[in-house]
Amino acid sequence: MIKRIIEDKILADFRRKKVIVLLGARQVGKTTLLSAIEGGFRKILSLNCDNVDDVLELEGKTSTELNHLLSPYDLVLIDEAQRVRNIGLVLKIIGDLKLDTQVIVTGSSSLDMANEINEPATGRLLEHNLYPFSxxxxxxxxxxxxxxxxxxxxxxxxxxxxxxxxxxxxxxxxxxxxxxxxxxxxxxxxxxxxxxxxxxxxxxxxxxxxxxxxxxxxxxxxxxxxxxxxxxxxxxxxxxxxxxxxxxxxxxxxxxxxxxxxxxxxxxxxxxxxxxxxxxxxxxxxxxxxxxxxxxxxxxxxxxxxxxxxxxxxxxxxxxxxxxxxxxxxxxxxxxxxxxxxxxxxxxxxxxxxxxxxxxxxxxxxxxxxxxx
The missing domain is CATH 1.10.10.10 (Winged helix-like DNA-binding domain superfamily/Winged helix DNA-binding domain)
Structure with missing residues (x-):
């Protein structure tokens, strides 16, 4: 597998205890990159928001419900997060929980992600862009x-x-x-x-x-x-x-x-x-x-x-x-x-x-x- 330069940067950001957002076009390798990152963790929760059941795990949940969902895991991966209504508010709540769990969110465009994330979740996120291979x-x-x-x-x-x-x-x-x-x-x-x-x-x-x-x-x-x-x-x-x-x-x-x-x-x-x-x-x-x-x-x-x-x-x-x-x-x-x-x-x-x-x-x-x- 071809290692992505950004992988080490993302791993280095884990120490900052913030939600990491990975944005990039479709098919540039976001899912493959997440697979490489998750190799160092034992308890992992993967949510793919192209799947309606996974979306329902996140939409409209209270901080108590999100804490109960995420806290048992070392790493939580939320793929195609732009599918989640009010994703910015969801990430704000997750950020405010200050969990030991590392949360990584991906999105295939920054249209709704940018609009919904930036305002409510300011200061709680670290954002990276992934491009085609360099x-x-x-x-x-x-x-x-x-x-x-x-x-x-x-x-x-x-x-x-x-x-x-x-x-x-x-x-x-x-x-x-x-x-x-x-x-x-x-x-x-x-x-x-x-x-x-x-x-x-x-x-x-x-x-x-x-x-x-x-x-x-x-x-x-x-x-x-x-x-x-x-x-x-x-x-x-x-x-x-x-x-x-x-x-x-x-x-x-x-x-x-x-x-x-x-x-x-x-x-x-x-x-x-x-x-x-x-x-x-x-x-x-x-x-x-x-x-x-x-x-x-x-x-x-x-x-x-x-x-x-x-x-x-x-x-x-x-x-x-x-x-x-x-x-x-x-x-x-x-x-x-x-x-x-x-x-x-x-x-x-x-x-x-x-x-x-x-x-x-x-x-x-x-x-x-x-x-x-």
Whole structure:
């Protein structure tokens, strides 16, 4: 089994005696991770809230009833907790009990979980996000050399556990994930009025990968107002389909101040959305795929190392640009992503003049492990 980096962080959090919440997209390995964690415990209660009987064990219970249910165990696992009505209140009660029992809760999206947990249970929870495999996790299981050999495959098929473990069925797995799981939480969410619009929006975002996204252009393309586009992209973020980067600006003249770029958490899902698994030599979007892979891997790396860096892109009205700006503790790091290892790149003059102490680096297939580790 491929060990997840986050496992040790979760185990270290046990000493803090709080409810641990593990969020992530469907099929990224949450249940497998819980199986690895439970190996160190003797008395375990597992509740799967896809099962109505397990939901009824938690819904509408008093603190006395929850104490009676949970306290006999060393570890309690509550899977798919978003199925429980008023889950935030349930977790608040559990947190207030201050049990010796360690409780871990998982959810496949942060839609209702975020809305219901944050307010009532503030201060009682420790939250972690789980993503598809990272290249670092795979390299730890095999070697950096092996993962470098498989880099083109990762760019096309991505890093979902089932895709990595069953590469011969990668296309079928990704199409199934996209058609059956990607939108499942969204389509059952009370704010969604036009499910087909979500699919059209995701496809439009996939086709604009690596480019600045205009909400106005998307609203014209889809025939809905700008606020609906923004709202739906926000929901896609909460379901771990995409994430946004804002433009970096310190009010220097000619910097774009309100731009946005949208990336996919997984290259394979992006390619499944547009039904294109062609090899790299036949593609026109290789640069965008490399950029998406590296930016999404940096997001995973920062999350798993508890880095609180802010990520941006930078562009001027004269089309000078930098793919990724990372700001942490007052230090700016600028990254350019080039699939062509012989491509030349240097820090744009305007950026160099205005941000003189920043660090600039070009990330290519020959030079990326230090960026990801």
């Amino acid at each position: 290249l670092s996790e795979l390299a730890d299981a095999t070697s950096e050399r092996e993962e470098r050999r498989l880099l083109e495959n990762r760019m096309i098929y991505g890093l979902y556990p089932e895709v990595v473990n069953e590469p011969a069925d990668a296309k079928r797995t990704l199409m199934s994930l996209t058609n059956n799981y990607l939108y499942k939480d969204l389509f059952t969410y009370k704010g969604i009025k036009k499910p087909d619009l979500i699919q059209k929006l995701v496809r439009a975002l996939a086709l604009q990968l690596g480019s600045e996204v205009s909400y106005n252009e998307l609203s014209n393309l889809l025939g809905v107002d700008r606020s609906t586009v923004e709202s739906y992209i926000n929901l896609l973020e909460k379901c771990f389909v995409v994430f946004r980067l804002d433009s970096f600006s310190r009010n220097i003249r000619n910097e774009i101040k309100k731009g946005k770029k949208v990336y996919f958490y997984d290259n394979g899902i992006r390619n499944a959305v547009i039904s294109n698994f062609a090899p790299l030599e036949l593609r026109t979007d290789v640069g965008a795929l490399w950029e998406n892979l590296m930016v999404s891997e940096r997001v995973k790396r920062n999350a798993y190392t508890s880095s609180f860096a802010n990520l941006y892109f930078w562009r001027t009205h004269e089309q000078q640009e930098i793919d990724l700006i990372e700001e942490e503790d007052g230090i700016l790091r600028a990254y350019e992503f080039k699939w062509n290892t012989k491509a030349k790149a240097k820090m744009p003059k305007s950026f160099a003049e205005n941000y003189q102490n920043s660090i600039y680096e070009v990330i290519t297939p020959d030079h990326f492990w230090s960026f990801l580790r």
